[in-house]
Amino acid sequence: xxxxxxxxxxxxxxxxxxxxxxxxxxxxxxxxxxxxxxxxxxxxxxxxxxxxxxxxxxxxxxxxxxxxxxxxxxxxxxxxxxxxxxxxxxxxxxxxxxxxxxxxxxxxxxxxxxxxxxxxxxxxxxxxxxxxxxxxxxxxxxxxxxxxxxxxxxxxxxxxxxxxxxxxxxxxxxxxxxxxxxxxxxxxxxxxxxxxxxxxxxxxxxxxxxxxxxxxxxxxxxxxxxxxxxxxxxxxxxxxxxxxxxxxxxxxxxxxxxxxxxxxxxxxxxxxxxxxxxxxxxxxxxxxxxxxxxxxxxxxxxxxxxxxxxxxxxxxxxxxxxxxxxxxxxxxxxxxxxxxxxxxxxxxxxxxxxxxxxxxxxxxxxxxxxxxxxxxxxxxxxxxxxxxxxxxxxxxxxxxxxxxxxxxxxxxxxxxxxxxxxxxxxxxxxxxxxxxxxxxxxxxxxxxxxxxxxxxxxxxxxxxxxxxxxxxxxxxxxxxxxxxxxxxxxxxxxxxxxxxxxxxxxxxxxxxxxxxxxxxxxxxxxxxxxxxxxxxxxxxxxxxxxxxxxxxxxxxxxxxxxxxxxxxxxxxxxxxxxxxxxxxxxxxxxxxxxxxxxxxxxxxxxxxxxxxxxxxxxxxxxxxxxxxxxxxxxxxxxxxxxxxxxxxxxxxxxxxxxxxxxxxxxxxxxxxxxxxxxxxxxxxxxxxxxxxxxxxxxxxxxxxxxxxxxxxxxxxxxxxxxxxxxxxxxxxxxxxxxxxxxxxxxxxxxxxxxxxxxxxxxxxxxxxxxxxxxxxxxxxxxxxxxxxxxxxxxxxxxxxxxxxxxxxxxxxxxxxxxxxxxxxxxxxxxxxxxxxxxxxxxxxxxxxxxxxxxxxxxxxxxxxxxxxxxxxxxxxxxxxxxxxxxxxxxxxxxxxxxxxxxxxxxxxxxxxxxxxxxxxxxxxxx
Numbered sequence: 001x002x003x004x005x006x007x008x009x010x011x012x013x014x015x016x017x018x019x020x021x022x023x024x025x026x027x028x029x030x031x032x033x034x035x036x037x038x039x040x041x042x043x044x045x046x047x048x049x050x051x052x053x054x055x056x057x058x059x060x061x062x063x064x065x066x067x068x069x070x071x072x073x074x075x076x077x078x079x080x081x082x083x084x085x086x087x088x089x090x091x092x093x094x095x096x097x098x099x100x101x102x103x104x105x106x107x108x109x110x111x112x113x114x115x116x117x118x119x120x121x122x123x124x125x126x127x128x129x130x131x132x133x134x135x136x137x138x139x140x141x142x143x144x145x146x147x148x149x150x151x152x153x154x155x156x157x158x159x160x161x162x163x164x165x166x167x168x169x170x171x172x173x174x175x176x177x178x179x180x181x182x183x184x185x186x187x188x189x190x191x192x193x194x195x196x197x198x199x200x201x202x203x204x205x206x207x208x209x210x211x212x213x214x215x216x217x218x219x220x221x222x223x224x225x226x227x228x229x230x231x232x233x234x235x236x237x238x239x240x241x242x243x244x245x246x247x248x249x250x251x252x253x254x255x256x257x258x259x260x261x262x263x264x265x266x267x268x269x270x271x272x273x274x275x276x277x278x279x280x281x282x283x284x285x286x287x288x289x290x291x292x293x294x295x296x297x298x299x300x301x302x303x304x305x306x307x308x309x310x311x312x313x314x315x316x317x318x319x320x321x322x323x324x325x326x327x328x329x330x331x332x333x334x335x336x337x338x339x340x341x342x343x344x345x346x347x348x349x350x351x352x353x354x355x356x357x358x359x360x361x362x363x364x365x366x367x368x369x370x371x372x373x374x375x376x377x378x379x380x381x382x383x384x385x386x387x388x389x390x391x392x393x394x395x396x397x398x399x400x401x402x403x404x405x406x407x408x409x410x411x412x413x414x415x416x417x418x419x420x421x422x423x424x425x426x427x428x429x430x431x432x433x434x435x436x437x438x439x440x441x442x443x444x445x446x447x448x449x450x451x452x453x454x455x456x457x458x459x460x461x462x463x464x465x466x467x468x469x470x471x472x473x474x475x476x477x478x479x480x481x482x483x484x485x486x487x488x489x490x491x492x493x494x495x496x497x498x499x500x501x502x503x504x505x506x507x508x509x510x511x512x513x514x515x516x517x518x519x520x521x522x523x524x525x526x527x528x529x530x531x532x533x534x535x536x537x538x539x540x541x542x543x544x545x546x547x548x549x550x551x552x553x554x555x556x557x558x559x560x561x562x563x564x565x566x567x568x569x570x571x572x573x574x575x576x577x578x579x580x581x582x583x584x585x586x587x588x589x590x591x592x593x594x595x596x597x598x599x600x601x602x603x604x605x606x607x608x609x610x611x612x613x614x615x616x617x618x619x620x621x622x623x624x625x626x627x628x629x630x631x632x633x634x635x636x637x638x639x640x641x642x643x644x645x646x647x648x649x650x651x652x653x654x655x656x657x658x659x660x661x662x663x664x665x666x667x668x669x670x671x672x673x674x675x676x677x678x679x680x681x682x683x684x685x686x687x688x689x690x691x692x693x694x695x696x697x698x699x700x701x702x703x704x705x706x707x708x709x710x711x712x713x714x715x716x717x718x719x720x721x722x723x724x725x726x727x728x729x730x731x732x733x734x735x736x737x738x739x740x741x742x743x744x745x746x747x748x749x750x751x752x753x754x755x756x757x758x759x760x761x762x763x764x765x766x767x768x769x770x771x772x773x774x775x776x777x778x779x780x781x782x783x784x785x786x787x788x789x790x791x792x793x794x795x796x797x798x799x800x801x802x803x804x805x806x807x808x809x810x811x812x813x814x815x816x817x818x819x820x821x822x823x824x825x826x827x828x829x830x831x832x833x834x835x836x837x838x839x840x841x842x843x844x845x846x847x848x849x850x851x852x853x854x855x856x857x858x859x860x861x862x863x864x865x866x867x868x869x870x871x872x873x874x875x876x877x878x879x880x881x882x883x884x885x886x887x888x889x890x891x892x893x894x895x896x897x898x899x900x901x902x903x904x905x906x907x908x909x910x911x912x913x914x915x916x917x918x919x920x921x922x923x924x925x926x
Contacts, residue, residue, distance in 0.1 A: 359406025368414030371425025546807030647775030653721025682778030683754025751785030791841030
């Protein structure tokens with residue numbers, strides 16, 4: 001099993017530091033490459049050799065610096081020497097290998113270095129990545145082939161699509177500013193979009209729409225509205241039903257049908273500027289856009305407030321393909337490749353049967369928005385079908401290609417709550433169908449167009465959480481369920497969305513705290529129950545982290561559902577105006593099991609285009625390889641261990657908390673108040689040496705308070721702020737305005753853990769605090785925490801646990817008492833083992849103390865962490881892990897799997913093991 005990316009990244013940082021000043025190729029190049037392979041957990045001598053002899057084109061023998069047959073060739077130069085020269089030398093060696101008939105040994109990758117820089121060339125993809133050695137940790141994903149990770153590469157969205165959206169957004173804004181809005185504006189825009197696309201893709205004569213506007217409407221725009229209304233009516237009429245005296249440009253337009261132009265709309269009252277905006281759109285080449293861009297149009301015309309409440313997001317094609325490929329496309333392509341390679345008389349029959357199966361597939365997106373997932377799915381299925389048809393017919397002459405395609409838009413079904421996006425989804429499916437018909441025409445040399453429109457995707461305008469999905473597509477006819485349901489946390493839900501959750505999940509308070517997206521999981525579970533229908537949704541990563549795991553997945557697992565594949569957290573990409581930034585997962589699941597499952601891992605420092613793929617026997621709800629174990633939201637730790645609780649919360653309208661300047665001003669004006677001014681630390685202040693203070697009036701003498709009018713003024717403001725609160729308990733606390741609403745401050749020293757900490761750090765910075773330092777509600781406190789507890793929680797073993805089970809705030813850790821309470825402490829450490837941990841933990845504190853001017857943020861930054869502190873932590877890690885077992889742990893994955901197994905043992909029979917799964921070495925075929 002490859003080591004984790006987190007470990008690789010930490011190794012890369014250490015490697016870069018160690019080799020930052022080396023100069024000499026001859027003296028140290030071999031050591032450099034030995035250590036380089038160790039970054040990825042690989043012993044160089046097991047895969048690669050030095051000084052491989054090769055006869056060059058000149059006839060002389062040369063020696064490759066480092067050679068991994070069939071995979072990698074490395075050339076090294078002294079610092080400052082030309083890497084281009086190294087590359088030329090490498091290519092010379094490759095030609096030499098070819099001349100010696102050693103083709104199977106020719107590597108895919110070439111890497112060059114002069115100690116200061118690294119350049120990696122992928123000869124298969126034709127790509128190059130060059131960067132300073134100091135940035136190796138940011139680029140380790142480029143070397144995924146070394147530890148054995150497989151990679152997916154997802155294409156970026158074509159920038160042309162974004163330009164198209166901006167032009168359409170400009171037209172929309174001008175029309176709306178002129179008072180043309182609502183349903184008529186939305187329907188009008190959909191029609192204009194169809195016409196723009198049609199004239200650039202052969203559905204209309206070239207520029208037919210543009211020339212009609214330019215030649216037959218007034219330049220001031222005064223008659224453009226009624227003229228367009230006339231054009232739309234013509235498109236809704238069969239040619240033989242049209243009036244004889246129509247303009248030739250209108251009479252030549254095809255009959256479209258499909259209900260797109262059936263409804264009569266009010267005229268849009270244009271002016272010169274509006275007409276010019278429309279003509280600007282006309283001058284764009286719409287043949288180059290993806291119909292999925294219609295979703296971006298939808299988002300571009302929504303207000304930010306509406307976007308948050310509806311939870312609608314336009315997903316890039318790259319991210320859609322992550323789901324589509326994992327759910328079904330990769331399997332279909334693999335099956336097709338196998339059939340193509342088949343020899344014998346049965347090849348044609350098997351391909352024909354495979355083609356028939358493609359034509360029978362049916363897809364449901366129960367939150368389809370503007371149809372982006374349906375559009376991309378249809379496109380990919382049609383492209384695969386074209387490949388199948390080429391394999392079946394080859395160079396044969398096909399009489400009529402209109403009978404070749406078995407995949408059509410009527411196999412696609414969606415449910416969408418918004419009327420406008422539902423319209424866009426249906427039109428987008430027609431447009432992608434036309435693009436695919438053009439592809440088919442190109443493949444077989446015949447023109448093929450489906451006009452008038454006879455079939456359409458079924459897009460139900462309805463609330464998917466209030467209807468039976470079987471009324472849209474009966475489950476017995478469905479092949480796959482997929483999509484991107486709304487991203488709305490429980491605190492952002494509208495009243496209607498709250499009611500939706502109650503309808504789907506009931507009134508149980510546990511379910512009320514689930515993200516809105518989980519309602520689609522529940523509906524999907526009901527829909528596919530007792531079937532072999534696979535499902536996959538893009539979701540916020542919170543459903544696989546923290547408290548939601550036990551609630552959602554506990555419900556699903558106990559009913560027999562299994563996770564088939566998972567894309568671990570990646571940054572969701574939007575191509576629309578006003579981009580949203582969300583960290584997502586993709587989870588594939590069903591009411592049946594599969595023998596082989598896949599986890600896709602994305603690099604934290606990468607762009608989200610590459611995924612390392614691990615095959616395994618089982619994926620648990622925390623998206624870890626292992627048994628289906630669900631961690632409950634425990635309120636108490638293991639017996640014998642101290643309680644963790646949140647710090648104190650003021651709920652004061654900002655009047656009991658002060659900046660350093662406010663604190664000093666108050667102490668100067670009212671010296672008597674200084675006795676009540678205490679340092680006030682949350683996670684941010686603990687880590688970054690923040691300087692916040694608070695008025696701590698728990699035991700303040702009333703007679704002294706009355707002598708401090710500034711303090712009393714603040715207390716009065718606290719009272720007023722609480723009285724205005726919509727929360728009843730806060731209103732009641734207005735009667736004690738001198739006190740925090742939640743006072744959990746201990747009277748003895750305590751161990752402080754920041755609630756939020758950067759995922760970049762190898763360890764969460766933890767510290768001991770005096771009782772005189774007030775811990776805020778953004779700090780977790782362990783009263784009675786000892787140096788042993790500090791040592792265990794400051795270890796790499798505990799951090800491996802945190803990375804999996806803690807919640808996330810964006811990409812930062814969100815540490816809760818439940819993470820601590822569920823942590824499997826060592827079963828029975830001996831006194832000697834405890835003493836070793838305590839001694840090494842004290843050494844960590846001592847190493848910190850050597851740098852009194854540095855904050856915890858400085859000390860634990862992976863780029864600036866002092867060597868003394870690194871060494872102290874490494875020794876502490878060994879001492880903590882020795883409390884668990886004699887054998888050393890080698891990877892975070894090994895640590896996590898061990899801890900989950902120990903947790904299961906410690907909690908049995910209180911926690912049942914739902915299902916089993918064994919780890920298997922990654923072998924992915926992608």
